Amino acid sequence: MISKDGSPNELLLLLLSKKGQYVSGEEISARFGVSRTAIWKQVNHLRQVGYEIDSLPRVGYCLKKSPDLLLPEEIMAQINLTFLGRRIYYYPTTGSTNEEAKKIAGEGALHGSLVIAEEQTGGKGRMGRVWISPPRVGIWMSIILRPGIQPYEAPRITMTGAVAAAKAIRERTGVTCHIKWPNDILVEGRKVAGILTEMSADMDGINYVVMGIGINVNNEDFPGELKEIATSLKLARGEAVDRLDILTGFLSRFEDCYNYLEAGEFKKILEEWRLLSCNLGRRVRVVGKNFAVEGIALDVDDDGALLVKSESGQVERILSGDVSLKA
Amino acid sequence: MISKDGSPNELLLLLLSKKGQYVSGEEISARFGVSRTAIWKQVNHLRQVGYEIDSLPRVGYCLKKSPDLLLPEEIMAQINLTFLGRRIYYYPTTGSTNEEAKKIAGEGALHGSLVIAEEQTGGKGRMGRVWISPPRVGIWMSIILRPGIQPYEAPRITMTGAVAAAKAIRERTGVTCHIKWPNDILVEGRKVAGILTEMSADMDGINYVVMGIGINVNNEDFPGELKEIATSLKLARGEAVDRLDILTGFLSRFEDCYNYLEAGEFKKILEEWRLLSCNLGRRVRVVGKNFAVEGIALDVDDDGALLVKSESGQVERILSGDVSLKA
Numbered sequence: 001m002i003s004k005d006g007s008p009n010e011l012l013l014l015l016l017s018k019k020g021q022y023v024s025g026e027e028i029s030a031r032f033g034v035s036r037t038a039i040w041k042q043v044n045h046l047r048q049v050g051y052e053i054d055s056l057p058r059v060g061y062c063l064k065k066s067p068d069l070l071l072p073e074e075i076m077a078q079i080n081l082t083f084l085g086r087r088i089y090y091y092p093t094t095g096s097t098n099e100e101a102k103k104i105a106g107e108g109a110l111h112g113s114l115v116i117a118e119e120q121t122g123g124k125g126r127m128g129r130v131w132i133s134p135p136r137v138g139i140w141m142s143i144i145l146r147p148g149i150q151p152y153e154a155p156r157i158t159m160t161g162a163v164a165a166a167k168a169i170r171e172r173t174g175v176t177c178h179i180k181w182p183n184d185i186l187v188e189g190r191k192v193a194g195i196l197t198e199m200s201a202d203m204d205g206i207n208y209v210v211m212g213i214g215i216n217v218n219n220e221d222f223p224g225e226l227k228e229i230a231t232s233l234k235l236a237r238g239e240a241v242d243r244l245d246i247l248t249g250f251l252s253r254f255e256d257c258y259n260y261l262e263a264g265e266f267k268k269i270l271e272e273w274r275l276l277s278c279n280l281g282r283r284v285r286v287v288g289k290n291f292a293v294e295g296i297a298l299d300v301d302d303d304g305a306l307l308v309k310s311e312s313g314q315v316e317r318i319l320s321g322d323v324s325l326k327a
Numbered sequence: 328m329i330s331k332d333g334s335p336n337e338l339l340l341l342l343l344s345k346k347g348q349y350v351s352g353e354e355i356s357a358r359f360g361v362s363r364t365a366i367w368k369q370v371n372h373l374r375q376v377g378y379e380i381d382s383l384p385r386v387g388y389c390l391k392k393s394p395d396l397l398l399p400e401e402i403m404a405q406i407n408l409t410f411l412g413r414r415i416y417y418y419p420t421t422g423s424t425n426e427e428a429k430k431i432a433g434e435g436a437l438h439g440s441l442v443i444a445e446e447q448t449g450g451k452g453r454m455g456r457v458w459i460s461p462p463r464v465g466i467w468m469s470i471i472l473r474p475g476i477q478p479y480e481a482p483r484i485t486m487t488g489a490v491a492a493a494k495a496i497r498e499r500t501g502v503t504c505h506i507k508w509p510n511d512i513l514v515e516g517r518k519v520a521g522i523l524t525e526m527s528a529d530m531d532g533i534n535y536v537v538m539g540i541g542i543n544v545n546n547e548d549f550p551g552e553l554k555e556i557a558t559s560l561k562l563a564r565g566e567a568v569d570r571l572d573i574l575t576g577f578l579s580r581f582e583d584c585y586n587y588l589e590a591g592e593f594k595k596i597l598e599e600w601r602l603l604s605c606n607l608g609r610r611v612r613v614v615g616k617n618f619a620v621e622g623i624a625l626d627v628d629d630d631g632a633l634l635v636k637s638e639s640g641q642v643e644r645i646l647s648g649d650v651s652l653k654a
Binding site for chain 1: 478479481526531
C-alpha cells in the first residue's frame with residue numbers, strides 16, 4: 001500500500017478526509033481516473049491492512065475505523081507540517097530506523113524525511129546498546145535533517161528533540177516527565193523515551209543528521225534488567241495511549257522547536273530544556289569513555305555540554321557520558 | 328590476486344622479499360603447503376597482472392620487475408607501519424575511494440585501513456566537486472580512522488594529512504609545495520593534491536573519519552578549466568615520478584604525524600602546518616556558504632579555523648570556505 005518512495009496512497013487520504021462519510025465510487029473513479037474494479041481491489045487491500053470500510057451499492061465507501069498503525073496517511077490526515085514528513089518511509093518491520101535513515105540520507109533523501117517502523121529487530125541506543133522495539137507498542141522513528149549549523153552544534157538537535165518529546169508527552173497524556181542529559185526522557189526515574197542522534201559531516205559542514213527517537217507507549221513489560229530502568233506511557237498512566245496522538249503531538253512540537261533553532265533562537269529551546277531537566281541543581285555522577293566525575297550539575301551550555309562542579313570546586317565541561325542521579 | 332577482505336598474497340610477499348633472487352619451488356611448496364601446480368598457476372596469474380617472473384627448472388622463481396601498480400604487497404614490502412594499512416583494500420577501479428571507505432567503515436573496518444584505487448570514475452573534491460582520477464597516474468586513496476577526539480576537533484585530521492603530504496612530496500621529489508587552507512597542496516599556485524575528510528559521529532563522539540587524499544603524480548594534462556589550476560608532480564619536476572615512492576613516503580609521514588595527534592601533541596603538527604602554509608600573512612579572500620571575507624590571514628587555531636583580519640580590523644574565525652590568494 002505504501003510505495004517505496006514514500007508517496008502516499010491517495011485513496012486512503014481521501015477516505016480519511018471524509019471519515020464516517022460515504023464517498024461514491026463514481027467520485028473516486030473520476031478523481032483518480034481508475035476503474036470501479038481497481039477501486040474495489042484497493043479497498044480490499046486496505047481492509048487487509050486493518051481498515052474497516054463499509055460499502056453500499058450505489059452509495060459508495062465509508063471508512064469507519066483505522067487500524068492501530070502509524071501509517072503516513074494517518075499522520076498527514078491529522079496534522080499540517082511544513083518541512084517535517086514531506087516524505088515518510090514506513091516499514092512494518094526494519095532492523096533499525098536510524099540505519100535505514102542513514103542509508104537513504106546518503107542517497108539524497110530530503111530534509112525532514114521520516115523513517116517510521118512498527119517494529120525494530122535491531123533497535124539501537126547510545127554506545128551500541130539495544131533499544132527493545134516490539135511491534136505496534138511504541139514509536140520507533142528517525143528524522144533526516146540537513147541543518148544549517150556546524151558539526152560542533154549538533155548536540156542542539158538532540159536537545160531540541162528532547163524538549164519536543166517531553167512537551168508532547170506532557171500535553172497529550174498528562175504524564176509528568178523530565179529530560180535526563182543528554183538524551184533520555186524519564187517518568188519517575190525510569191526511561192520512557194530516548195534519542196540517538198547521528199551525523200555525517202565533511203570539511204564544509206554537516207551533510208545530514210539522523211535523529212532517532214524511541215518512545216515506549218504501550219509496552220506492558222520489559223525483559224530482564226530493563227524492568228528496573230524502563231517504563232512506558234501506558235504503565236505510567238494506567239491505560240493504553242493512542243500512539244498516533246503521541247506521534248503527531250511530537251512532530252508538531254518538534255517542527256516548532258526546530259524552527260527556533262534554524263532562526264538562531266536556540267536560547268528559547270535551552271530555556272525550556274532547563275525547565276524540563278531533572279539534572280540541574282542535583283548531585284550527579286557522570287561516567288565517560290576515560291573519566292568519571294561526581295558533583296553538582298550546574299547547567300548546560302550552548303553546545304549541549306553539561307557543566308558539573310566537582311568536589312574540588314572545579315567546573316568540568318562534559319561533552320559525552322552517562323549520568324546517574326545521586327540522592 | 329587480492330582477496331576481498333584485504334589480506335595479502337603470500338607468494339607475492341615472499342617473492343618481493345627476495346626480489347632478484349631465485350626461490351625454489353620446493354621452498355614455496357613447503358612454506359604454503361601447496362602443490363607445484365598451484366604455484367605455477369599463481370605465478371602465471373602474477374605475470375598476467377604485470378610482474379616479470381623468471382622461472383628456471385630445478386632452480387625456482389625470481390621476481391625481476393614489478394608493474395607500476397599500488398598493490399598492497401608492494402606497500403608492505405617497502406615500509407613497516409604500526410596501525411596504518413593493517414588492511415589494504417585495493418581496486419583497479421572504483422567510483423570513489425571515500426564512498427567505498429565509508430561503506431566498509433560503516434561495516435566495522437579497522438582503524439588504519441586503506442582503500443586504494445588505480446582509477447576513480449567518480450572521484451570527489453570538496454563541495455560536490457569532481458576530482459579527475461585517471462588510471463595509474465595518481466594516488467587515489469582513503470584512510471579509515473577511529474580517532475579519540477571530539478567531532479569539533481576533526482579538522483585536525485585534515486591538517487595532519489596536509490602536513491604529511493607536503494612533507495612527503497618535498498622529501499621524495501624535491502618539488503617545493505605549500506598548503507592552502509583548508510585542504511590543498513599547491514605547486515607554484517596550482518593544485519597538486521587535495522584532501523577530503525568526512526566524518527560519522529554520534530552523541531558519544533566520532534564513529535569514524537574517512538580522510539581521502541588525491542595526489543596528481545604523473546598526469547600529463549588536465550581537461551578544460553583545470554589546465555589553469557591543476558598540476559602534477561611530473562609536470563612540476565619535468566620527469567615521471569614513482570607513485571609507490573610517493574605513497575609510501577606519505578604513509579610513513581602520516582603515521583608519524585598522526586601519532587603526535589593521538590599523543591595530544593597537535594601543537595607540533597600545527598607548527599609545521601604554519602611553516603608549510605602559503606596563506607598566513609597574506610591577503611586572502613574567503614567565500615563561504617553565506618559570507619565573503621577579505622583581509623589578512625593571520626593564523627589557524629587549534630580547531631583548524633582560519634583567522635582573517637578584515638578591513639575593519641575585526642578578526643573573523645572561519646570554519647569552512649574557499650580561499651583565494653590576493654596579490
